[in-house]
Amino acid sequence: MKKASFLDPTKPSGSDSAHSISSPGLRGSWVCFLTLTYLLLTSTLHAQVLGGPGIVQRSLMRSGISFSSADLRATQSDDSLNPSFLWIDQGQRLWQEGSRSNTLDHPSCAACHQDSQQSMRGVSMKYPRWDKSTSRLINLEGQINACRTQRQHLMALPHESDELLALTALVSLASRGLVLSRTLDDDLKPALSRGQSRYETRMGQNNLACMHCHTQNAGQHLGGETISQGQPHAYPAYRLEWQRLGSLQKRLRACLSGVKAEIWPFGSQELTELELYLSFRGEGLAIESPGVRR
Amino acid sequence: MTARILLPPNPKVGVKLDIRILIQHPMETGFRHDISGAAITKNVIHHLSFDLDGITLFSGELGTGTSANPFLQFSVILPHSGWLQLKWVDDEGNTGTERVLCNLSP
Numbered sequence: 485m486k487k488a489s490f491l492d493p494t495k496p497s498g499s500d501s502a503h504s505i506s507s508p509g510l511r512g513s514w515v516c517f518l519t520l521t522y523l524l525l526t527s528t529l530h531a532q533v534l535g536g537p538g539i540v541q542r543s544l545m546r547s548g549i550s551f552s553s554a555d556l557r558a559t560q561s562d563d564s565l566n567p568s569f570l571w572i573d574q575g576q577r578l579w580q581e582g583s584r585s586n587t588l589d590h591p592s593c594a595a596c597h598q599d600s601q602q603s604m605r606g607v608s609m610k611y612p613r614w615d616k617s618t619s620r621l622i623n624l625e626g627q628i629n630a631c632r633t634q635r636q637h638l639m640a641l642p643h644e645s646d647e648l649l650a651l652t653a654l655v656s657l658a659s660r661g662l663v664l665s666r667t668l669d670d671d672l673k674p675a676l677s678r679g680q681s682r683y684e685t686r687m688g689q690n691n692l693a694c695m696h697c698h699t700q701n702a703g704q705h706l707g708g709e710t711i712s713q714g715q716p717h718a719y720p721a722y723r724l725e726w727q728r729l730g731s732l733q734k735r736l737r738a739c740l741s742g743v744k745a746e747i748w749p750f751g752s753q754e755l756t757e758l759e760l761y762l763s764f765r766g767e768g769l770a771i772e773s774p775g776v777r778r
Numbered sequence: 779m780t781a782r783i784l785l786p787p788n789p790k791v792g793v794k795l796d797i798r799i800l801i802q803h804p805m806e807t808g809f810r811h812d813i814s815g816a817a818i819t820k821n822v823i824h825h826l827s828f829d830l831d832g833i834t835l836f837s838g839e840l841g842t843g844t845s846a847n848p849f850l851q852f853s854v855i856l857p858h859s860g861w862l863q864l865k866w867v868d869d870e871g872n873t874g875t876e877r878v879l880c881n882l883s884p
Contacts (some may be wrong), residue, residue, distance in 0.1 A: 564784040567847045570802040573780050727804070727846035 534676075534764055538683045538695040540702070540713050542768050548712040548777060551703070556724075560776040568653060568722040568774030571646065571729045575654030576600070578647060590636055593651070604658035609771065612760045614671040621675045621756045624652050625731060643750035649729045653720045656773035664717050664769050672760065675753075679761030682754065688745030694758075709778065714739075716762040718775025725778060732759055779803060781876035783864055791882045792855060799828070799850045799864060801874070807842040821869045823848065830880075831860040856882060 549560055559565045579593045579600050597603045612623040615630075622630065628651050629640040641648035668676070683694045697706070698714030705711070719732035726734075733755045740747045748754040784798040801823065808820025822844065827837035836852050863877040 564782075564798050564800075565849070567800060567849070570780045570782060570800060570847060573782060 534680065534761075536680055536684060538680060538699050538761075539765055540699055545715070545766070545768060546702075546713055547769060547772060548715055548718060549772065549775060551710040551712045552776075552778060556776055556778065560718075560772065566722070566774070566776055568720070568729055568776065571650040571653045571720075572657060572774065574646060575650035575652075578651055579654060590638060592636075593631075596635070600654050601658045604655045606659050606662055608656040608659045608773065609662065609664050609666065609763070612675075612756050612763070614669065614675065616671070621672075621753060621760060623733070623751075623756050623759055624655060625733075626751060626756075628652060628655070644731065644734055646729075649720050649731065652731065653729060653774045656720065656771070659771045660773060662771050664763065664766050664771055666764050666767055668764070675757050676760055676764060679757035679759075682758050683761050683765075688740070688743035690743040690745075692743045694739070714762065715766045715769055716759065717766050717769045718772040718777065720773060721775035721777045723777045729774065732762075779872070779874050781864055781866075781874060783862060783876055783878045785862075785878065785880055789856070789880060789882050791858075791884055794853050794855050796851055796853050797828075797862070799848075801826075801848055801864075801866060803847060803866075803868065805840075805842075805844055805846045805848060809842070819869075823866045823868045826850075826864070826866040828852075829863045829865070830856060830858075833857075835862075856880065858882065 549557055559567075563569055579597075581592055593600070608624055611627060612621050613627075614620075615622045615626075625643065625648055628648065632638045633640050641651075686693045686696075694714060697711050702711050702713040716732050719735060720729050721735075722729050723735070731750075733750055736755055736758055737747050737750075780802045782798075782800040784800070786795055789795050803823055804821065805823065806818055806821040808818065810818045812818055820842065822842055823840050825837070825839060828835050835854050835856075838850070840848065859880055859882045861877050862880050863875060865873065865875050867873045
């Protein structure tokens with residue numbers, strides 16, 4: 485309350501207050517000081533480059549698992565209970581064998597990258613990235629498929645196939661526990677601002693933007709569910725609803741279906757831009773992939 | 779289809795072990811319909827057994843009430859070290875096996 489009175493020029497400065505300011509020059513410098521303090525505080529809270537109504541303050545950011553039941557938290561925290569590890573096992577086999585004929589023409593992932601948990605550490609959080617050769621934004625799934633078609637001379641894996649999810653989960657697992665942090669390159673800026681505006685723009689028959697649920701009403705209830713902050717750091721994740729592992733884009737499509745909006749196709753620029761925005765928005769959270777969600 | 783058999787670290791002779799099994803399987807109940815309205819055929823793991831060198835330690839009949847990717851846990855005192863083998867068969871006649879070597883320390 486005292487703070488407000490400093491800034492309120494209509495309020496007479498009472499002599500009873502120890503902090504009263506009488507001269508207008510001094511008052512101006514107080515305003516300056518408070519503004520600077522505020523700016524300094526907010527800049528440390530948001531080391532991220534983002535602004536806008538969609539972001540969650542760093543100090544209030546929560547992992548999606550904290551909105552879940554104790555049972556689900558236990559399932560995620562124990563690798564022998566976490567069903568995502570069925571896909572991790574499959575990913576480890578695929579990483580080693582690549583194609584069945586592990587030849588010079590069709591090298592396995594391990595032939596170039598050796599041990600996935602060493603060489604891929606921190607890699608998953610660099611995606612989505614701007615691909616100069618195709619002038620497109622590509623996510624981790626897109627990169628795995630690019631590697632398959634260009635380096636391994638194999639067919640691209642279909643979206644949401646067990647094989648693609650298994651490899652994505654294996655690469656993401658190598659970054660587990662690292663703090664999500666991104667660097668903003670100049671060529672990412674246009675895509676990031678498009679992703680941000682998608683997050684903040686109303687869409688669909690329900691006329692809702694992502695931020696209306698996941699920023700403004702996170703922690704509130706929607707039917708029997710608690711609305712999460714929409715953080716991307718546990719994907720690919722095993723969802724009980726799907727009864728299988730699924731990518732972040734599959735989760736985003738489920739939300740688009742929920743607000744009765746046009747459901748963008750897998751790998752589309754629209755979804756990937758949203759994925760990019762979420763990765764910047766979630767900076768500071770520890771990576772949990774492969775997670776478990778409702 | 780993948781399966782995982784998880785043993786506690788450093789299993790010992792004469793000590794009760796909690797063995798965990800996780801099998802990748804859709805466990806289709808037969809109660810669901812696809813997008814065109816056609817019934818999806820029931821396909822669940824109906825029989826599962828767990829052996830130590832051919833001796834059955836545990837077996838079970840699973841039904842439509844079991845979730846997809848079933849998780850099972852049971853406790854056993856193993857008589858000796860050996861190969862633990864999991865076998866299952868589903869309604870489509872597909873079978874799966876997974877085995878792991880268990881070395882008991884005295």
